[in-house]
Amino acid sequence: MERLLRDLVAGLVFAAFGAAAIHFVREYPLGTAMRMGSGYFPAALGWILIGFGAFLCVRGLWRWVPSPRKAKQVGGLDFVRDDRAPAPAPAAAWNWRELTWSVRPVACIAASMLVFGFVMPRLGLIPALVPMFFVAALGGREFRWREVLILTIVMTAFAVGVFVMLLKLPFQLFPGFYLV
């Protein structure tokens, strides 16, 4: 099941990108093979991505569907070296509890970056870093707010020292307050 989902999700992601590429390529001139327009290359890539996506979906299903007749010739579509990658994924079951655990770190980290990007140009570096640290830290397995507070203070001081004072990046620290 795990393997089926891995192939299916990967295939669907690739196919989706391919389909999007082809959908939006209509606005750009295709040209001919000899004089390729700006749409030719991305359109070709779009079709290639759809092809790979479809292949991965079919392969995933093919390997998954159990059939005594197929068991012998499973090598047929199996020519690709298996997912032997030292993949970051543990052999976790895809139950809901595990799924929330899979999604939580990435959601927290992405959210913390969004917060940083939103606050930084408006209020400055220090007001942006404080919520960034707290939101990011929520993505960890344990959240100890006292520790996060100390970490935030130390690292914010470090960032001001290195990025603003040493590398002289023209960042606003607080609204209307600049060092450089």
Added chain:
Amino acid sequence: MFESLALGFAVALSVENLLYCLAGVALGTLIGVLPGITPLVAIGMLFPLTFTLPPIPSLIMLAGIYYGAQYGGSTTAILVNLPGETASAVTCIDGYQMARQGRAGPALAIAALASFFAGCVGTLLIAFVGPPLGEWALKFGPWEYCALMLMGLVASAVLAHGDAVKGLAMVALGLLFGVVGTDVNSGVVRYAFDVPELFDGIGFTVIAVGLFAVAEIASNLESGERREAFAAAISELLPSRHDLRDASWPTVRGTAVGAVLGVLPGTGPALSSFAAYMLEKKVATDPDRFGAGAVEGVAAPEAANNAAAQTGFIPTLTLGIPGSAVMTLMVGAMMMHGFAPGPQAMAEKPELFWGIVASMWLGNLMLLVLNLPLIGLWVSLLKVPYRWLFPSIVMFCCIGVYSVSNNPVDVYLCAALGALGFLLARVGCEPAPLLLGYVLGPLFEEHLRRAMLLGRGDPMLFLTRPISLAFMLGTGLVLVAMVWPALRRKQ
């Protein structure tokens, strides 16, 4: 040839540049040795730091970061049995055993010395092989470039670890990401969706930091990996004369293996360290010691790994085709400074080219000087808990990405790409081929369009021009190697 190296050293040896190199090595090791941070993450989060510098010092600092981060990976392999990347996986076997016997000091010293020796040989090889290769490559037409890039892209996808079909799809996705922005030939803005920040394309920093740093932290947190620092006391710091004698020939052999395998695209250091280890086991009089803390088992793979990393710069710098993920990061960073590696660059900007080569060697030297006395410090760094580290890495990523053009949209994009990279890694798609596709994409399209135009739309020219044909055959060979096991099983 020696004049060119001398030119390189003249560039690299100013006090200022030496300081940048030192700073790079120190930072690279510092970050690379922290638990849970692979060399790729270390380079990805540190390289925005170099943007504020002028090109030469910045590339020199980058070289320092590169070596520091690589060495940091070996350090964690030896001390906590956790390889930073596949290349140092083999070092774990005997290095960790040595550490458990209280000989972490000698193991780290041997690793550094073997790496340094391999680095010296590698640098000389670049100086010998680079110029003729570059001159030869100057004769390439668009067909040859296309075929060469195709070979590099396919090889990196198929030979790298993991599922080859997913690797190829990632290359295609990377090429597509490279398309975003203004088309140089026609001025048409593609896939920008009226976001002005995308008119120049997706920034390299955004992709690299998103895919390698952000996605990796998320994966680490999700798999809940715990790194326990090695607790045993370190009884000796320096290797004995006996250790050095035992390590000397394995170092030479490892260097030879690594130097040859490193030039091949896509194989990179990982394969070479493994091959060197197997070779040592074969030639050893008592193979039983391997796996129980043999000095040879540390020296040979570390030498091979570094020699391969060094000769990997040959195709990277002379042809502009990077062989590994780390190399792709380096090329992307060079391009951000307006230095697109390739035969033209070698001819037109020799001071930059040779400056980089010389600073590679200096980076190696600094490593030796800086790291051996600081082993104690690195050991204590290994005890930093990951829950303190990862928010700090996120901070580095945010500031680094934001600082490129003081634009929050870059940070948003980086977060989105991080999420995408996490999802793809979760379903078994390695990010490295995507990055390579993205870096080579615009060049590939340009050469492809030129080749088709000059050839009046005739694709057969790719197969009738001899050099191009050779690269195409190489590509075919790689693909056959991918399909071969299944065909044999079928019979």
